[in-house]
Amino acid sequence: MGSDSFQPIQGMSDIAAPDIYAWQRLEGIARDLLRRYAFTEVRTPVLERAAVFERSLGVATDVVQKEMYRFQDRGGRDLVLRPEGTAGVIRHLCGRAQEAHDARVYYLGPMFRSERPQAGRRRQFHQLGVEAIGAPRPAADAEIMALQVDLLRAWGLEGFQLQCNTRGAPGDHERVATELRARLTAQHDALCPDCRRRLQANPLRILDCKQETCRELVDALPPVTEWMDPAARTYLDEVVAILERLEIPVVRNPQLVRGLDYYVHTVWEITHPGLGAQDALSGGGRYTLTFGKQTMAGVGFAMGLERVLAALQSQGQQAADWAEAPQVWLVAQGQAAFDENLVLMQSLRMRGVACAMDLQGRSLKAQMRMANRSGCPYVVVRGDTEMEQGTFQLKHMADGTQRAVEMPELINTLCHPLAAAEQE
Numbered sequence: 192m193g194s195d196s197f198q199p200i201q202g203m204s205d206i207a208a209p210d211i212y213a214w215q216r217l218e219g220i221a222r223d224l225l226r227r228y229a230f231t232e233v234r235t236p237v238l239e240r241a242a243v244f245e246r247s248l249g250v251a252t253d254v255v256q257k258e259m260y261r262f263q264d265r266g267g268r269d270l271v272l273r274p275e276g277t278a279g280v281i282r283h284l285c286g287r288a289q290e291a292h293d294a295r296v297y298y299l300g301p302m303f304r305s306e307r308p309q310a311g312r313r314r315q316f317h318q319l320g321v322e323a324i325g326a327p328r329p330a331a332d333a334e335i336m337a338l339q340v341d342l343l344r345a346w347g348l349e350g351f352q353l354q355c356n357t358r359g360a361p362g363d364h365e366r367v368a369t370e371l372r373a374r375l376t377a378q379h380d381a382l383c384p385d386c387r388r389r390l391q392a393n394p395l396r397i398l399d400c401k402q403e404t405c406r407e408l409v410d411a412l413p414p415v416t417e418w419m420d421p422a423a424r425t426y427l428d429e430v431v432a433i434l435e436r437l438e439i440p441v442v443r444n445p446q447l448v449r450g451l452d453y454y455v456h457t458v459w460e461i462t463h464p465g466l467g468a469q470d471a472l473s474g475g476g477r478y479t480l481t482f483g484k485q486t487m488a489g490v491g492f493a494m495g496l497e498r499v500l501a502a503l504q505s506q507g508q509q510a511a512d513w514a515e516a517p518q519v520w521l522v523a524q525g526q527a528a529f530d531e532n533l534v535l536m537q538s539l540r541m542r543g544v545a546c547a548m549d550l551q552g553r554s555l556k557a558q559m560r561m562a563n564r565s566g567c568p569y570v571v572v573r574g575d576t577e578m579e580q581g582t583f584q585l586k587h588m589a590d591g592t593q594r595a596v597e598m599p600e601l602i603n604t605l606c607h608p609l610a611a612a613e614q615e
């Protein structure tokens with residue numbers, strides 16, 4: 192096997208130290224914040240029936256048409272590696288009809304899209320998403336938008352922008368599509384090949400095409416809200432007014448549509464200038480989804496965690512800054528000290544102190560090198576003299592000081608390092 196065999200397939204990554212420290216930090220902050228907003232986690236399978244996505248995202252959407260990893264299993268079932276989180280979560284909630292009607296859930300995990308890998312576009316990426324089930328109410332939409340901004344701030348992100356728009360009520364969708372077709376059919380030849388296809392199947396998507404020629408045509412169109420019932424505009428006005436009261440900055444963008452068919456009323460996106468061409472950190476909106484006889488209305492968002500990390504990195508945050516070294520490294524000279532350090536290590540761990548030592552019988556010098564490299568704030572050295580006297584050399588790595596201590600002081604310093612530092 193060549194060295195390529197050790198690489199994951201293109202567009203997917205192993206996540207290990209030091210990057211994993213940044214992931215764990217993001218996840219820890221997010222779980223804490225979501226608890227404060229009264230959300231509970233749901234974990235749905237990564238593999239779903241294809242119909243789960245076709246029915247909910249819309250058969251004409253890019254995700255369903257081009258981006259799903261889809262295959263048949265041995266039983267002939269048509270399966271898909273989930274390309275997004277909402278459809279699976281709503282499938283789950285529809286099966287628990289009564290208790291689901293005011294559910295507040297979040298998910299965090301890998302999503303899969305069969306795209307050509309490029310900066311910011313991966314085949315396996317991770318999303319944190321929330322879904323708040325309930326009928327359309329501007330306050331419900333605003334709460335979720337505020338949660339999302341709160342979360343980005345808690346992670347330390349700055350300079351992002353929240354943009355919003357409305358997709359209108361379900362009754363508005365056909366009128367908007369008809370108006371768009373009427374205006375853009377005359378320009379058919381100037382549209383990019385994707386948008387020519389979208390013109391019949393999903394004309395709204397032309398509004399957020401990134402191709403220059405399509406952009407020029409779109410810029411000349413009136414805002415889509417002109418073709419909607421005035422109630423759609425009133426709804427969005429209320430969402431924006433609530434966000435202003437909550438001091439959440441928001442910008443209206445009449446061309447924002449979002450890619451999936453299930454949206455109604457509010458849609459939004461958060462972008463960050465540190466991300467380059469794929470500058471969307473996150474998208475969200477209000478939706479109505481039907482599975483079998485159950486229909487669920489809700490509002491939610493999905494945030495791409497790789498992009499959040501890239502945005503944090505563009506601000507100078509490094510994954511290695513979040514590494515958590517053990518509190519103490521134990522070093523032994525001789526077999527007797529090694530044997531006693533093993534027991535000490537176990538008892539420290541039981542007291543909640545993170546510690547480590549060499550188990551490969553390395554020399555004193557090599558053990559000290561490991562201790563230095565580990566980044567532990569304390570190193571404990573035990574040699575013949577210490578064994579005879581029943582003491583330990585306790586080295587404080589920040590200032591290089593070292594002194595002989597007995598067991599009670601050792602335990603006290605390692606278990607309560609802050610209190611011990613104050614006493615010194």
Ligand code: AMP
Pocket residue numbers: 275304306311312313314315316317318450471472473474493494495496497498
């Ligand atoms: P979407 O479900 O397409 O609205 O995506 C929601 C968020 O997930 C986006 O704003 C991105 O941050 C992230 N995302 C979507 N597709 C990818 C991808 N292929 N690679 C990395 N992140 C992605």
